Amino acid sequence: MPQDAPKNAPETLIQKVVTACGSCEDCRHFIEDACLFLPELFRLHDRKREHGEEATKDELQRLSDLCNLCGLCPCAKIRREIMTAKAAYAARDGLPFSVRALQDVGRIGKLCGAFPRLSNVMVGNPVTSALIKKTLGMHADRTMPAVPRKNFDHWVRKRSARVGRDTDHQARKAVYFPGCTARFLFPEVARAAVEVLEAFGVDVVASVHDPDGECCGMPPLLEGDRDMALNLVSRNLQWMAEHVAEGFDMVCSCPTCGYFFKHLLRDGAYYSEAYQQHAGGDAKTLRIPVGMGVNGPSEGNMVVLHRATYGPILRDNGQFSSLDPLQRIAVGEHAFDLGEYLAALAVEGRAPKMAHPVPGRAVYYPPCHLREQKIGYPFLELLENVPELSVVPLTGTLNCCGMAGIMGYKKQFHHSSLELGAPLMDKIRALQPETIITECLSCRLQFQHMDNIPVLHPVEVLRTAMNGRRSIS
Ligand code: SF4
Ligand code: SF4
Known part of the structure; x- marks a missing residue:
C-alpha cells in the first residue's frame, strides 16, 4: 500500500x-x-x-x-x-455496471416478473443466457433461477380483498416483509408465510401492498453502495414506522432482511439526541437500553453512562444516521424473524394443529443471518410438532453455504463460493436427507446449484403439516 x-x-x-x-x-x-x-x-x-x-x-x-x-x-x-x-x-x-445491476435485486425481480415467459426463454437459451451472465458479471457455470409465472405481488393483488382484514378483535397485526428473493423468485414461500401467519391468528398486511415496499437495502450495503442502500431504506422507513405506530409488527421470512431491520438499521440510533431526550438522558448522562451492546451501571432496563466520557465515542454516525433515529428504533424494535414470531404465538397457545403427517428425513440448516440475530432456532422447535418428520439440525456455527448474498453469482467468486460451501454440502450429503430445510433463499439457490436434494423453507413444511396441501390458493 x-x-x-x-x-x-x-x-x-x-x-x-x-x-x-x-x-x-x-x-x-x-x-x-x-x-x-x-x-x-x-x-x-x-x-x-x-x-x-x-x-x-x-x-x-x-x-x-x-x-x-x-x-x-x-x-x-x-x-x-x-x-x-x-x-x-x-x-x-x-461500482462496475455489472455489480450495480446485480445488487438491484428488486429491480431485476420486477423486470423479470413483468415478462416471466420471455425471461425464462432467455435464461433457457444458451446464447441469450450467456449474454445475460456476461452483462451481469456472472460466471458461465452459475445456474440461473427460473422466474415464476406469477410472483408474490400477483398473488397479493388477487386476494387483496382478504389481506388486511380483522381475523378477530384480539388478533396480532403484522406487516409481512417477504424480501426480494421470496417476492420475485420463490413466491410459494411468501404465500406459505402469509397463510401460516393467518392460521396462527395474525391479521396480515403484505408489504408489497405499499407502493414504496422495497428491497431491505442489504445487497447494495454489502457492495458498499451507501447511496442506493440509503435510498431504499428511506423509502421503506416512513411507511414501516407508520404501520408500527398503528400497532403492526414487522415480520420477515428472510433472515437477512430481519437482521438488517433489527440490527443494522438501529445501529447508533440510541446514541442520538432525539433518543436521549426521549429516554431521559441529560447534559451529564446517556441512557442506553440494556442489551444494546453497551456495558455499564444500570438503572432498571437502562445502562447509564457519563456523557463527558462516552458522548464523544457513542455517536449516531453510522450508515443510516441521516434517517430519523426514533423511526429506526421503532421499526427495529418491532421487527421479528418469522420463526421467532410464530414460536412466541405458539407459546401463547395460538398454534394450529399440525394434523397432517409430513413423513421423511430432513436436514435443517440455520443460515448465518439467523444465527447473527441470536434468537436460537425457533423453526426447529416448531418443526418438532410436525408428525412423522425427522429433522437433523446442522447448527454448527462455522457451517456456511458459501453463497454470501449475491457474491456467489459474481464471476470472480464463483469457484471460491463453491469451495466455501463444499464442507457443508458434504455434511448434508453424508446424512442422506430427502429434503434440506433452511430459511435463507440464497442458501437454497446455492444448494440447488450444488445438488438435486429438494430445499424448502420451514414455513412451507408447517403449511403442509397444517393443511396437507402445498398451496391453498
Ligand atoms: S481476529 Fe477476529 S477476534 Fe481478532 S480483531 Fe479480528 S475479527 Fe476480532
Ligand atoms: S466471518 Fe469473514 S465474511 Fe463473515 S463478517 Fe467476519 S470477516 Fe466478514
Missing part, C-alpha cells in the same frame, strides 16, 4: 483492519473454512511480517470484496470497519 495514502482512503481503512486482526489473531484458525476474508487477511499479514512485502492496492480492494457480513467473526467493530472501507471504495471509484 502506498505510504502516503490519506487517512480516509479505502486502502488505509482496510489496512487498519489487517493490522488489528493481524495483531489479535483470535480468528486465525477457527474460521478458516467459513470465511474468505480472514484467511486472505492473514496471508497478507504473514507475507508482510515474513518478507516485508506490502499488500498492493489491488490485493487490498479484493480483500474488502471478500467479506459478506455473515457475522461469524466475533467483532462487530471490525465488520463495521470493513463496511466503511467498502463504501469508501464505492464512493471513490464507483
Whole structure:
C-alpha cells in the first residue's frame, strides 16, 4: 500500500483492519473454512511480517470484496470497519455496471416478473443466457433461477380483498416483509408465510401492498453502495414506522432482511439526541437500553453512562444516521424473524394443529443471518410438532453455504463460493436427507446449484403439516 495514502482512503481503512486482526489473531484458525476474508487477511499479514512485502492496492480492494457480513467473526467493530472501507471504495471509484445491476435485486425481480415467459426463454437459451451472465458479471457455470409465472405481488393483488382484514378483535397485526428473493423468485414461500401467519391468528398486511415496499437495502450495503442502500431504506422507513405506530409488527421470512431491520438499521440510533431526550438522558448522562451492546451501571432496563466520557465515542454516525433515529428504533424494535414470531404465538397457545403427517428425513440448516440475530432456532422447535418428520439440525456455527448474498453469482467468486460451501454440502450429503430445510433463499439457490436434494423453507413444511396441501390458493 502506498505510504502516503490519506487517512480516509479505502486502502488505509482496510489496512487498519489487517493490522488489528493481524495483531489479535483470535480468528486465525477457527474460521478458516467459513470465511474468505480472514484467511486472505492473514496471508497478507504473514507475507508482510515474513518478507516485508506490502499488500498492493489491488490485493487490498479484493480483500474488502471478500467479506459478506455473515457475522461469524466475533467483532462487530471490525465488520463495521470493513463496511466503511467498502463504501469508501464505492464512493471513490464507483461500482462496475455489472455489480450495480446485480445488487438491484428488486429491480431485476420486477423486470423479470413483468415478462416471466420471455425471461425464462432467455435464461433457457444458451446464447441469450450467456449474454445475460456476461452483462451481469456472472460466471458461465452459475445456474440461473427460473422466474415464476406469477410472483408474490400477483398473488397479493388477487386476494387483496382478504389481506388486511380483522381475523378477530384480539388478533396480532403484522406487516409481512417477504424480501426480494421470496417476492420475485420463490413466491410459494411468501404465500406459505402469509397463510401460516393467518392460521396462527395474525391479521396480515403484505408489504408489497405499499407502493414504496422495497428491497431491505442489504445487497447494495454489502457492495458498499451507501447511496442506493440509503435510498431504499428511506423509502421503506416512513411507511414501516407508520404501520408500527398503528400497532403492526414487522415480520420477515428472510433472515437477512430481519437482521438488517433489527440490527443494522438501529445501529447508533440510541446514541442520538432525539433518543436521549426521549429516554431521559441529560447534559451529564446517556441512557442506553440494556442489551444494546453497551456495558455499564444500570438503572432498571437502562445502562447509564457519563456523557463527558462516552458522548464523544457513542455517536449516531453510522450508515443510516441521516434517517430519523426514533423511526429506526421503532421499526427495529418491532421487527421479528418469522420463526421467532410464530414460536412466541405458539407459546401463547395460538398454534394450529399440525394434523397432517409430513413423513421423511430432513436436514435443517440455520443460515448465518439467523444465527447473527441470536434468537436460537425457533423453526426447529416448531418443526418438532410436525408428525412423522425427522429433522437433523446442522447448527454448527462455522457451517456456511458459501453463497454470501449475491457474491456467489459474481464471476470472480464463483469457484471460491463453491469451495466455501463444499464442507457443508458434504455434511448434508453424508446424512442422506430427502429434503434440506433452511430459511435463507440464497442458501437454497446455492444448494440447488450444488445438488438435486429438494430445499424448502420451514414455513412451507408447517403449511403442509397444517393443511396437507402445498398451496391453498
Ligand atoms: S475479527 Fe476480532 S477476534 Fe477476529 S481476529 Fe479480528 S480483531 Fe481478532
Ligand atoms: S463478517 Fe463473515 S465474511 Fe466478514 S470477516 Fe467476519 S466471518 Fe469473514
